[in-house]
Amino acid sequence: MESTKYSVVTKNLGKVYKNLLKDDTVALTDINLEIENGEFVSIIGPSGCGKSTLLKIIGGLEKPTSGEIIYSDPENKLGFVFQDSVLLPWKNVRENAEFPLVIQKKRSPENEKRLDELLELAGLTEFSTALPRELSGGMKQRVSIVRALSYDAPLLLMDEPFGALDALTRDHLNLQLLKIWSKTGKTILFVTHSIEEATFLSDRVLVMATRPGRIREIVTIDLPRPRNEDTRNNPRFAELNKYLRELIG
Ligand SMILES: Nc1ncnc2c1ncn2[C@@H]1O[C@H](COP(=O)(O)OP(=O)(O)OP(=O)(O)O)[C@@H](O)[C@H]1O
Ligand SMILES: [Mg+2]
Structure with a gap:
């Protein structure tokens, strides 16, 4: 039996989409991830780097073409x-x-x-x-x-849930989401285009690169919790955002 320490572990996960009229798309390659129980992990990266594909595979909506996923509690939805x-x-x-x-x-x-x-x-x-x-x-x-x-x-997968909202509403919902997360102890995997949103919310940020879609770096967000409006004024918040922005390039 796998240890129950982690909610989700992916091993050398890969996904190739077959195309009829052009070269196949390597959407994901060598995705190795260990997401711990109760963690808040965000995924950022350029458009087309495979963020949604990764979420769908973990959510069972798509099948990987290589590698495997181990859920500590496979019975649970x-x-x-x-x-x-x-x-x-x-x-x-x-x-x-x-x-x-x-x-x-x-x-x-x-x-x-x-x-x-x-x-x-x-x-x-x-x-x-x-x-x-x-x-x-x-x-x-x-x-x-x-x-x-x-x-x-136990696991909540969120694909740009606040992408269509204005900045103020988004900030407000971020606080509410953190409140729900800390009260319920869920594990959250959260895709966003906003570096600031990822920094504000997360324990770790998974930075992806494209062509082929892969993990560039996993950055630990060492900002204190609970996070609140003061978090955005913390110099470390700006530092982490800058670092992530440079990583994405
Ligand atoms: N059903 C599909 N059939 C063929 N190719 C696909 C399919 N879904 C995604 N792709 C391709 O896989 C790659 C990754 O797509 P994906 O939607 O995962 O990217 P993404 O990182 O979520 O992008 P975005 O930030 O724009 O939402 C892209 O090149 C896309 O064209
Ligand atoms: Mg997407």
Whole structure:
């Protein structure tokens, strides 16, 4: 048996997309990663370097063409939050957040209670009965985060969840996400285009390079927690951002 110390380990993971009319695309090569339980890890890198592909493979939505992934708890499902969350327009906030529980037939008093706690943490309690069309973009993203956490998945995969939002909303949601993360003890793998966002949120930042998609460096973010508005004024915050920006080039 693998040790349960890590939530996810990837070994020499690779992905090649076959193309009919042009050369194959080597989307990922030699991805070796160890993501510890409860860690917040962000992935940054140029467009097309394989960030979404890596997330999809870890999430089981794509198959790798080489290498393997070892989950410490393979029975447990994971949650996915995409850039444009799709909510069911005819269901209200609570019903949308509850949807995975309904589908998986996991509605129970405990799960319903946890759902209500998550809605509260995400500041959505008073909008429980609102329909998606009545929500702002940031609120919709919060619903999709609660939905992804509703069935107590130990691992949350987030692909640019706040990419479409304005900077202020994004900063606010970052704080809220950290609050949910620290209260629930989830492991989070978070793709972003924003270096500052990655630095602010993460324990480690995975910097990827392109052609072929690969890991350039994994940078430890040694900023104190809990993170808050003061974090952005910490000289170390600027230093880390500068370092990451130079790495991406
Ligand atoms: N289904 C697919 N079929 C063929 N090629 C694909 C497919 N999905 C992704 N690719 C290719 O794999 C490479 C990596 O794509 P991926 O979407 O993982 O990049 P990304 O880092 O998420 O980029 P972005 O920052 O723009 O979202 C790209 O060259 C892309 O064209
Ligand atoms: Mg992508």
